[in-house]
Amino acid sequence: MTNKRLLYVTAFDDRHGKRRWRFRRKGYPPYSFKSPHGTKAFEREYAACLNADQAPVASRPSIPGSVSDVIARYYSDNAFLDLRPSTQGVYRGVLERFREAFGDVSIKAFDADRIARLMTAMRHKPHAAARLRKLLAQLLRLARRSKLVPVGFDPIKDTKAPKTEGGGYHPWTEEELAAFENEFPVGTKPRLAFDLLLYGAQRSGDVRLMTPAIIAGGRIRLDQSKTTNSVDIPVVAPLQVSLDAGPLGRVTLMETKDGEPYTEKGFYGMMKKACIKAGIPHCSPHGLRKAAARRCKDAGCTNEEGMAITGHKSEKEYLRYAGSNARPEVADAAMNKVMANRTVRLASTPSQPIEKRA
The missing domain is CATH 1.10.150.130 (Tyrosine recombinase, N-terminal domain)
Known part of the structure; x- marks a missing residue:
């Protein structure tokens, strides 16, 4: 992040000669950054500014x-x-x-x-x-x-x-997931968003503002914008293939054709149109996180393992972590179970196209 120019962010020297950074974008509230440039805290402040549409x-x-x-x-x-x-x-x-x-x-x-x-x-x-x-x-x-x-x-x-x-939002079935994958191959923008939502198991608000710094070293490390829960989960093989194929944005992983981070409505609209094209108009990006949680359960993950992936504090606010609640070793075990179960399912289920709904 430190080597890339951030949209709408400019530097200036204050009256004490100290370098400061501010966010200015038409239609958005101006903001002066509190954290040092290039830090995780700075990145979270930047994401919050982009989210305040x-x-x-x-x-x-x-x-x-x-x-x-x-x-x-x-x-x-x-x-x-x-x-x-x-x-x-x-x-x-x-x-x-x-x-x-x-x-x-x-x-x-x-x-x-x-x-x-x-x-x-x-x-x-x-x-x-x-x-x-x-x-x-x-x-x-x-x-x-x-x-x-x-x-x-x-x-x-x-x-x-x-x-x-x-x-709540409809959780995607395996047939609906396959329908989307068949319609949008790796290397397309809807597929990249789909894989980030499904295999990252995070909310749309966090996925659309992910930066290369958040997905680095083969892991997804972030503080969720809604709850501030920390997650530290592995980038599994299908997601890595999708990331390698792109298309990746310059500042955030997902960007519009104009090179800007998606707004909440813009990201939802892009994915909703893709769902309609795939013949699953009743599906939405919000339901992919539910599908990820269902896969954890189907794979035999414990509640603790599943929550280490999704970042939920608890099933019903019953499990909280002391201090940093990122559990990389637990998330690794959970993802291993999910991917092993996926391999077994693919080997035993013949590929059949889903009938598109009107």
């Missing part, structure tokens, strides 16, 4: 007690300021869309009935609905504290977000 904050005056007023107060509250930059970017995106629709409406108008109707209108987007409901709870908590609504005004507790069908 949000709409600009409205600058017109807010009506006191309105949704826009409460959102502005929330942005300057510790509940928001203590969040990671990447999480702030995601939350701003949700809140700015909500502000655009309801900015001048009084926060008092969002009683249980109105919030319930909002949740019903978003049944086709259950994850987005749940996130909005969570943020509305934050706004209403701040509104109560600021005496913008009565102390007992807590309509969130009387509402429910729509249930996610099937318990």
